Amino acid sequence: MLILGVDPGLTRCGIGVVEAGVSRRLSFIHVDVIRSDPHTSQDLRLLRIYDGICEKLDRFVPDTVSIERVFAQENRNTVLGTAQAAGMAMLAAAQRGIPVALHTPTEAKLAITGNGQAQKIQVERMVMRLLNLNTMPTPADAADALAQAICHALRPAGALQGGEREQHLTPAQRQWAEASQKANRRHGVNRGM
């Protein structure tokens, strides 16, 4: 299963592609950052981000696009541009019939390190180890995009299921489900899948 992770941003939009094989064995495929010039108009910047994402989707043809969920509470100066960049990724995926998943940073930390409050350096070390990388890709947006892809690959089974199944969750699955439900309640946004 090929997963393309997106760390959305208008100035720097991280893209990370990971292959999840049997027994959740992970392979690094690709990482990049799509940039737009802050001195050009908003519409042309969005077009740049959209074209960049489309090029990646057409090159790698992922089974799922995993996008970091944007919060309205975040930095007011950048949150709208970040949400719009995430929207470009959702549109590009929907146009190709590729399912979209949205995961919060807490979900990503939890899936990768087992701790939703893990430090950034802990997450980065686990990303390196899981993907057999000698150095961590920079800038941070590239690393975060890989973390998004890994997060989707390693999410607990049943993490996106509701109802009765939640009564039979392991502690990690329950912690995940609670974080996920909390995010849904706060933002009133439907999950992409």
Next chain:
Amino acid sequence: MLILGVDPGLTRCGIGVVEAGVSRRLSFIHVDVIRSDPHTSQDLRLLRIYDGICEKLDRFVPDTVSIERVFAQENRNTVLGTAQAAGMAMLAAAQRGIPVALHTPTEAKLAITGNGQAQKIQVERMVMRLLNLNTMPTPADAADALAQAICHALRPAGALQGGEREQHLTPAQRQWAEASQKANRRHGVNRGM
């Protein structure tokens, strides 16, 4: 000059098309609301809004797309979806090489009624009068989209200019320029044109 106004929204995205002729004489051309089903996933909703906007742009081929500027301070439950819908309009315009203008609701009220604090009913009556309409289009998103288009047509000359010109502005132009600059400072967003 044909102007397509957009009142961005994920559930209802208003579209209003106005022709601005000589002496700023205005003609009503078209009004509609593009809807997406709140029960479908975010990516498919954005695709629906994007496709709807593309269809309007290809049918009317406007000279400018005028989009209501979204504020990060607005309703947290809907602001990200609204920003993403605005992003769909910006992308669709940029893909066709159509210039984008962003105007705040205050700028629209000011351009249409001469008062940036005008009541909604005052704005609607002026929209009806300016476009020779017998009834106001509903829902509100349709009316707001027409107001966006009219706002761009009636904006004071030099409203988008900076620097020395501002020293020679009329009181209405100065009020406009101040509102516009205030919005730019608050949001750190480049104007579309």
